[in-house]
Structures are given as C-alpha cells and as structure tokens.
Amino acid sequence: MNEQKVVEIKNLVKNYGTSGFCTTVLKGIDLEIQRNDFIAIMGPSGSGKTTLLNILSTIDKPTQGRVMLDGVDITKVSNRDLSKIRRDKIGFIFQDYNLLDTMTLQDNIALPLSLNGASGRECIQKSEALAQMFGLKGHLRKFPYQLSGGQKQRGAACRALITNPEIIFADEPTGALDSRSSKELLECLKMVNDNGQATILMVTHDAFSASYAKDVYILSDGQIQCRLSKGKDRREFYDKIIDMQASMGGDFA
Ligand SMILES: Nc1ncnc2c1ncn2[C@@H]1O[C@H](COP(=O)(O)OP(=O)(O)OP(=O)(O)O)[C@@H](O)[C@H]1O
Numbered sequence: 292m293n294e295q296k297v298v299e300i301k302n303l304v305k306n307y308g309t310s311g312f313c314t315t316v317l318k319g320i321d322l323e324i325q326r327n328d329f330i331a332i333m334g335p336s337g338s339g340k341t342t343l344l345n346i347l348s349t350i351d352k353p354t355q356g357r358v359m360l361d362g363v364d365i366t367k368v369s370n371r372d373l374s375k376i377r378r379d380k381i382g383f384i385f386q387d388y389n390l391l392d393t394m395t396l397q398d399n400i401a402l403p404l405s406l407n408g409a410s411g412r413e414c415i416q417k418s419e420a421l422a423q424m425f426g427l428k429g430h431l432r433k434f435p436y437q438l439s440g441g442q443k444q445r446g447a448a449c450r451a452l453i454t455n456p457e458i459i460f461a462d463e464p465t466g467a468l469d470s471r472s473s474k475e476l477l478e479c480l481k482m483v484n485d486n487g488q489a490t491i492l493m494v495t496h497d498a499f500s501a502s503y504a505k506d507v508y509i510l511s512d513g514q515i516q517c518r519l520s521k522g523k524d525r526r527e528f529y530d531k532i533i534d535m536q537a538s539m540g541g542d543f544a
C-alpha cells in the first residue's frame with residue numbers, strides 16, 4: 292500500500308437489524324484518506340456519518356467491505372489487536388469532550404501516553420508543548436469543572452494528538468461550543484494539520500466548521516454524493532458549502 296494512504300475503504304456496506312427489519316445505512320462507500328488530509332464529512336441527520344466514523348475507528352464492524360487503516364484490514368483483526376490499533380494509531384475527539392472529572396487537564400491530556408508506558412517526564416514535556424500550542428498553558432493544573440467548554444475541547448484535542456496517531460477522528464467536535472470557542476478549536480486543528488502533525492477526519496453539521504477542512508464529502512442516501520475542495524480561500528469555500536447545502540434543500544440538517 293502507498294504509505295501516504297492512511298485509510299482506504301472499498302465497497303463498505305452497513306446494515307442494522309435482522310432480516311425482515313433490515314436497514315442499509317451505508318450502501319457501498321469507497322473512500323481514501325491520504326496522510327495530512329483534513330476531511331469533513333457532512334450530510335443529513337441519519338445519513339450514516341457516525342456509523343462510518345464508528346467503523347473507521349474500530350468501534351463498530353461493517354456488514355461487508357474492506358477497511359484498511361495504515362495498511363491493515365481492520366475488519367480482519369482480533370479484538371486484542373484492535374485495541375492496540377485504537378491505542379497506537381487513532382485519536383478521538385468527541386462532541387462532549389469526555390475528559391475525566393477527577394484528573395487535572397494535564398493528566399487528562401497525558402493519559403493515553405501514560406497508558407502506553409511513557410515516562411512521567413515525557414508525559415509532562417509533551418502535554419506542556421501541546422497545551423502551549425492550544426492556548427492552554429495556564430490551565431494545566433485545573434480540573435475540567437474549572438474550564439470552559441472551549442478549553443475542555445481544546446484539551447481533548449491535545450489528548451487525541453499526544454500519541455502522534457496516524458489519524459484523528461472527530462464527531463461533531465464543535466457541536467457543544469459557541470461560535471468563538473468553535474473558531475479557536477478549528478484554528479488549532481488547522482494549525483496542527485498545516486504543520487504536518489495531524490491527519491483529520493471530522494464529521495460536522497456546520498458549514499463554518501467544514502470550511503476549515505481541505506475537502507468536504509457529502510454523505511446522503513448511504514453514499515458519498517460529492518466532494519468539494521477548498522482551494523486557497525476559506526470564506527469562498529464556506530460559500531461553496533452553503534450553496535451546496537441549499538441545493539440539497541430541506542433534507543440537509
Ligand atoms: N446500533 C444501531 N442499531 C440500529 N440502527 C442504528 C444503530 N446505529 C445507528 N442506526 C441507524 O442508522 C442510521 C444512521 O445513523 P448515524 O448515527 O450514523 O447517523 P448520523 O448521520 O450520524 O446522524 P446525526 O447527524 O443525527 O448524528 C440512523 O437511521 C440510525 O437510526
């Protein structure tokens with residue numbers, strides 16, 4: 292496999308339910324993600340965005356198809372190997388942050404690294420470097436209840452990045468944030484993508500968030516309907532995404 296290819300999906304089908312009450316949510320998806328891509332997936336509610344992300348992040352299994360992650364077909368590996376893949380190759384950012392309330396921000400950020408057996412010194416150095424980039428340096432000793440939503444989500448992004456994963460999956464990362472905090476988070480994600488530190492796949496309803504990606508894919512009726520590419524200007528890209536949403540009509544969430 293081309294070593295620039297982080298993800299390769301071929302003919303991915305996902306059914307829910309049993310025969311008689313079976314719904315096909317994903318109807319044969321093909322998708323490639325190259326190293327250092329920043330892709331946003333948009334689509335109507337119920338179109339299968341989270342289902343696709345859950346399959347890619349090894350939380351759910353496809354009904355049919357091939358899902359290669361960094362050269363390994365994750366539909367064919369044991370549960371034990373899957374947890375290693377999750378630990379080493381994937382970073383997650385969830386809509387509701389998922390920080391542990393009883394740990395400081397610094398311990399939350401460093402957690403995946405310390406679970407991997409890294410030294411205390413490495414945990415401190417890497418969490419401080421990321422916190423600096425994400426504007427959190429003065430907040431490392433605080434507990435989640437002492438932080439704003441935006442600070443918590445930027446902390447969650449640092450936690451996703453600390454092990455240098457192959458890819459970051461983010462499901463509606465700005466869904467719980469106000470517009471200013473969303474912008475701060477997106478600027479940080481764009482920065483780590485621009486400087487070659489992260490390949491990102493983000494699901495979002497929001498055209499503003501999507502305009503920070505390099506490419507937007509529209510998922511609808513179980514298939515990827517189209518792809519929009521940014522070019523140079525984020526504002527022009529935002530207008531392009533809004534036009535596309537308008538052309539899809541009320542179907543679009
Ligand atoms: N575990 C499950 N069992 C049965 N049906 C499911 C399951 N998970 C999801 N579905 C169905 O699959 C479809 C796609 O769901 P999914 O959560 O992927 O949509 P989505 O695009 O993420 O929507 P939203 O924008 O609202 O988050 C929905 O119709 C949903 O009801």
Ligand SMILES: [Mg+2]
Binds near residue numbers: 340341342
């Ligand atoms: Mg969803």
